[in-house]
Amino acid sequence: xxxxxxxxxxxxxxxxxxxxxxxxxxxxxxxxxxxxxxxxxxxxxxxxxxxxxxxxxxxxxxxxxxxxxxxxxxxxxxxxxxxxxxxxxxxxxxxxxxxxxxxxxxxxxxxxxxxxxxxxxxxxxxxxxxxxxxxxxxxxxxxxxxxxxxxxxxxxxxxxxxxxxxxxxxxxxxxxxxxxxxxxxxxxxxxxxxxxxxxxxxxxxxxxxxxxxxxxxxxxxxxxxxxxxxxxxxxxxxxxxxxxxxxxxxxxxxxxxxxxxxxxxxxxxxxxxxxxxxxxxxxxxxxxxxxxxxxxxxxxxxxxxxxxxxxxxxxxxxxxxxxxxxxxxxxxxxxxxxxxxxxxxxxxxxxxxxxxxxxxxxxxxxxxxxxxxxxxxxxxxxxxxxxxxxxxxxxxxxxxxxxxxxxxxxxxxxxxxxxxxxxxxxxxxxxxxxxxxxxxxxxxxxxxxxxxxxxxxxxxxxxxxxxxxxxxxxxxxxxxxxxxxxxxxxxxxxxxxxxxxxxxxxxxxxxxxxxxxxxxxxxxxxxxxxxxxxxxxx
Amino acid sequence: xxxxxxxxxxxxxxxxxxxxxxxxxxxxxxxxxxxxxxxxxxxxxxxxxxxxxxxxxxxxxxxxxxxxxxxxxxxxxxxxxxxxxxxxxxxxxxxxxxxxxxxxxxxxxxxxxxxxxxxxxxxxxxxxxxxxxxxxxxxxxxxxxxxxxxxxxxxxxxxxxxxxxxxxxxxxxxxxxxxxxxxxxxxxxxxxxxxxxxxxxxxxxxxxxxxxxxxxxxxxxxxxxxxxxxxxxxxxxxxxxxxxxxxxxxxxxxxxxxxxxxxxxxxxxxxxxxxxxxxxxxxxxxxxxxxxxxxxxxxxxxxxxxxxxxxxxxxxxxxxxxxxxxxxxxxxxxxxxxx
Numbered sequence: 001x002x003x004x005x006x007x008x009x010x011x012x013x014x015x016x017x018x019x020x021x022x023x024x025x026x027x028x029x030x031x032x033x034x035x036x037x038x039x040x041x042x043x044x045x046x047x048x049x050x051x052x053x054x055x056x057x058x059x060x061x062x063x064x065x066x067x068x069x070x071x072x073x074x075x076x077x078x079x080x081x082x083x084x085x086x087x088x089x090x091x092x093x094x095x096x097x098x099x100x101x102x103x104x105x106x107x108x109x110x111x112x113x114x115x116x117x118x119x120x121x122x123x124x125x126x127x128x129x130x131x132x133x134x135x136x137x138x139x140x141x142x143x144x145x146x147x148x149x150x151x152x153x154x155x156x157x158x159x160x161x162x163x164x165x166x167x168x169x170x171x172x173x174x175x176x177x178x179x180x181x182x183x184x185x186x187x188x189x190x191x192x193x194x195x196x197x198x199x200x201x202x203x204x205x206x207x208x209x210x211x212x213x214x215x216x217x218x219x220x221x222x223x224x225x226x227x228x229x230x231x232x233x234x235x236x237x238x239x240x241x242x243x244x245x246x247x248x249x250x251x252x253x254x255x256x257x258x259x260x261x262x263x264x265x266x267x268x269x270x271x272x273x274x275x276x277x278x279x280x281x282x283x284x285x286x287x288x289x290x291x292x293x294x295x296x297x298x299x300x301x302x303x304x305x306x307x308x309x310x311x312x313x314x315x316x317x318x319x320x321x322x323x324x325x326x327x328x329x330x331x332x333x334x335x336x337x338x339x340x341x342x343x344x345x346x347x348x349x350x351x352x353x354x355x356x357x358x359x360x361x362x363x364x365x366x367x368x369x370x371x372x373x374x375x376x377x378x379x380x381x382x383x384x385x386x387x388x389x390x391x392x393x394x395x396x397x398x399x400x401x402x403x404x405x406x407x408x409x410x411x412x413x414x415x416x417x418x419x420x421x422x423x424x425x426x427x428x429x430x431x432x433x434x435x436x437x438x439x440x441x442x443x444x445x446x447x448x449x450x451x452x453x454x455x456x457x458x459x460x461x462x463x464x465x466x467x468x469x470x471x472x473x474x475x476x477x478x479x480x481x482x483x484x485x486x487x488x489x490x491x492x493x494x495x496x497x498x499x500x501x502x503x504x505x506x507x508x509x510x511x512x513x514x515x516x517x518x519x520x521x522x523x524x525x526x527x528x529x530x531x532x533x534x535x536x537x538x
Numbered sequence: 539x540x541x542x543x544x545x546x547x548x549x550x551x552x553x554x555x556x557x558x559x560x561x562x563x564x565x566x567x568x569x570x571x572x573x574x575x576x577x578x579x580x581x582x583x584x585x586x587x588x589x590x591x592x593x594x595x596x597x598x599x600x601x602x603x604x605x606x607x608x609x610x611x612x613x614x615x616x617x618x619x620x621x622x623x624x625x626x627x628x629x630x631x632x633x634x635x636x637x638x639x640x641x642x643x644x645x646x647x648x649x650x651x652x653x654x655x656x657x658x659x660x661x662x663x664x665x666x667x668x669x670x671x672x673x674x675x676x677x678x679x680x681x682x683x684x685x686x687x688x689x690x691x692x693x694x695x696x697x698x699x700x701x702x703x704x705x706x707x708x709x710x711x712x713x714x715x716x717x718x719x720x721x722x723x724x725x726x727x728x729x730x731x732x733x734x735x736x737x738x739x740x741x742x743x744x745x746x747x748x749x750x751x752x753x754x755x756x757x758x759x760x761x762x763x764x765x766x767x768x769x770x771x772x773x774x775x776x777x778x779x780x781x782x783x784x785x786x787x788x789x790x791x792x793x794x795x796x797x798x799x800x801x802x803x804x805x806x807x808x809x810x811x812x813x814x815x816x817x818x819x820x821x822x823x824x825x826x827x828x829x830x831x832x833x834x835x836x837x838x839x840x841x842x843x844x845x846x847x848x849x850x851x852x853x854x855x856x857x858x859x860x861x862x863x864x865x866x867x868x869x870x871x872x873x874x875x876x877x
Contacts, residue, residue, distance in 0.1 A: 036865075043869075044872050216697075222697065226868065228594055230696075231864075309767075375595065382598070386602045390606075401602075402589070481596075485587035504767045
């Protein structure tokens with residue numbers, strides 16, 4: 001038995017590395033509390049909490065609605081455009097919320113392009129403002145929901161596909177109409193998947209800085225930065241960050257423990273896919289709009305506005321520096337994707353191979369990095385690297401600090417949750433009886449992993465690499481602080497221009513981020529097109 | 539490609555020592571600065587390595603790295619950050635006679651820990667179509683709290699360091715109590731919830747959404763240059779700039795500044811770098827490209843900026859008080875509801 005103890009130890013070893021920078025942040029909770037806490041408590045803390053709460057609730061409701069309804073529409077019905085929508089619905093993933101926020105203000109501010117356009121078309125007076133102000137919490141809810149709903153869409157769609165036809169037939173026989181089948185049967189059944197996707201959305205929303213800062217909304221994250229930059233009080237800022245971390249942690253564990261209720265692997269031999277209902281006329285139009293509107297708001301609109309901006313400057317941005325930044329961005333994100341996928345695979349395997357409640361709980365902790373604001377993670381990381389430098393390389397120059405290693409490690413910690421969620425749900429679909437048979441037939445752990453699981457998980461592994469890549473391409477705050485000398489990514493150059501509100505110069509790198517983010521997403525959508533339940537079973 | 543791979547490989551093992559270089563941590567990210575650094579390398583053969591980011595984040599990195607830090611120069615756009623590094627005792631005194639003889643004393647650290655490289659003024663923008671010369675003449679920051687400006691002023695969020703520095707300078711001049719009652723009234727004069735950056739405020743005034751905007755001087759230069767697009771150029775042409783407090787202490791000034799770190803591995807090169815930044819040639823390029831005010835009296839601001847007047851009175855209060863009073867300023871703005 002000792003031979004296999006590596007599978008017991010692995011999650012713990014990774015956990016130590018992953019949590020060290022977070023523990024550095026959390027350890028501030030046990031430090032001293034400055035008098036700034038009285039000030040925060042009396043004047044602003046309530047604002048931070050309330051607006052974060054409204055944001056999270058609003059975004060959750062909207063993504064749940066958008067994600068599940070679109071997924072249901074494309075899996076249940078057949079209508080014109082459905083084949084395109086199936087994959088196009090995830091395109092908004094390529095748009096980081098901060099870029100959608102920039103383009104929203106560019107369009108909908110009183111003298112933004114959208115208002116100007118309508119005014120010039122209908123020859124209206126300058127004082128006529130058509131679109132509502134977007135620089136508020138409702139604008140932010142829309143921005144987050146329309147860029148992040150694909151997380152819910154992706155998992156809901158594959159869950160709907162895997163629902164057996166016989167179940168729905170039974171429901172129809174018992175007198176439910178199509179709509180009732182959706183919300184009384186199909187929706188409750190995909191609850192674990194949809195909630196899993198929603199948790200990613202919530203974590204991303206809570207840790208965002210760029211979009212809420214641009215809209216000047218006082219959330220927890222902006223409060224953290226305000227305390228750090230304005231009150232010069234990093235200790236209090238890290239304590240605030242710790243509270244945010246703990247809050248998210250609570251959500252996270254509630255979600256994890258509610259998952260245990262049912263096992264959703266289907267090894268039913270009577271499984272057969274649903275037949276699609278053909279739609280025509282008004283119903284087809286409705287289905288079309290249901291799918292088109294999210295893509296329009298979350299993808300087409302920002303692309304149009306970015307293109308308008310890019311058109312205003314000459315094409316001088318396609319220079320060496322731009323190329324170098326693109327290569328930096330691509331190679332970093334690919335490397336991170338590989339590391340995350342490999343780790344997630346090994347860890348999920350170890351949990352499966354040597355099930356233990358303790359290991360399971362601990363490995364759930366690994367995903368918490370996703371919820372940490374990048375800059376706070378970076379601060380913890382710098383302190384960790386400096387400590388390691390002093391420990392291992394004392395007498396030498398600093399080695400780890402300001403190296404790509406630190407940056408990649410931060411990315412891995414931040415995006416591991418994405419890789420894990422994909423591989424974990426892949427594992428949930430592999431029947432445990434397969435493992436038992438292979439054990440009975442005497443295969444070793446590596447054997448089982450290499451010959452049985454990896455071939456079955458091919459899609460999940462690719463998905464996890466791609467999800468991680470599309471997220472790393474957008475990452476900004478940790479990159480800013482951890483990157484080596486003279487090292488820029490596309491997100492960094494976008495930020496540099498956008499922070500000066502030079503949007504037309506920010507447009508080029510922003511478009512490049514979207515384009516690079518599209519590569520994984522196009523591959524992902526290819527897989528979506530080919531992911532039919534029949535193939536899943538082979 | 540080979541070269542990129544090599545660089546990637548090398549940077550994995552951290553900072554590789556090269557003999558002739560200077561390492562700069564900067565919170566300025568202007569394209570024009572990159573050109574200046576290239577020029578410095580051409581002139582001296584010294585390579586300039588850059589890490590840019592928010593001032594406070596860079597300071598944190600400096601503090602964590604301690605005596606092992608590769609940084610030679612800390613270069614930032616806000617006096618508050620310079621003061622913080624100075625207070626941490628991370629700067630050494632600048633020894634260069636050239637720097638000490640050309641930069642006025644109130645634009646250097648108390649013990650020459652840092653020096654200003656360029657200046658910017660926080661001024662008031664107005665649209666002459668909506669605001670008469672009479673109303674704007676001799677305006678003071680203090681007047682912005684008057685009821686005549688009710689719902690007519692736009693300014694960005696109080697999270698912005700330029701606003702924090704302005705309020706800190708008011709606390710230093712007027713005391714905390716008076717500044718707080720000023721801020722309370724100012725907030726009720728806001729035309730809208732603070733949003734966007736300084737340019738959005740100028741555009742709002744140009745479009746008649748508000749009468750007055752508080753913003754930094756150089757933004758109007760960038761907008762007028764046309765490099766930020768047609769829309770901003772049109773807006774910029776509609777507005778004028780007023781320098782507050784000309785009849786008394788002068789207009790609030792902030793600086794871009796730099797200092798040499800105690801742990802600097804390349805002290806000589808760092809010194810040459812600072813001397814380069816305050817040289818006449820570089821000062822001229824800077825004011826022409828980033829539209830700041832020069833620190834050398836012999837240099838004229840860019841034409842765009844000079845068109846609003848060059849000989850305005852500056853508030854002589856030492857920039858160090860911004861840093862010291864910054865936390866008080868933030869708390870005060872929180873209390874007054876300045877979002």
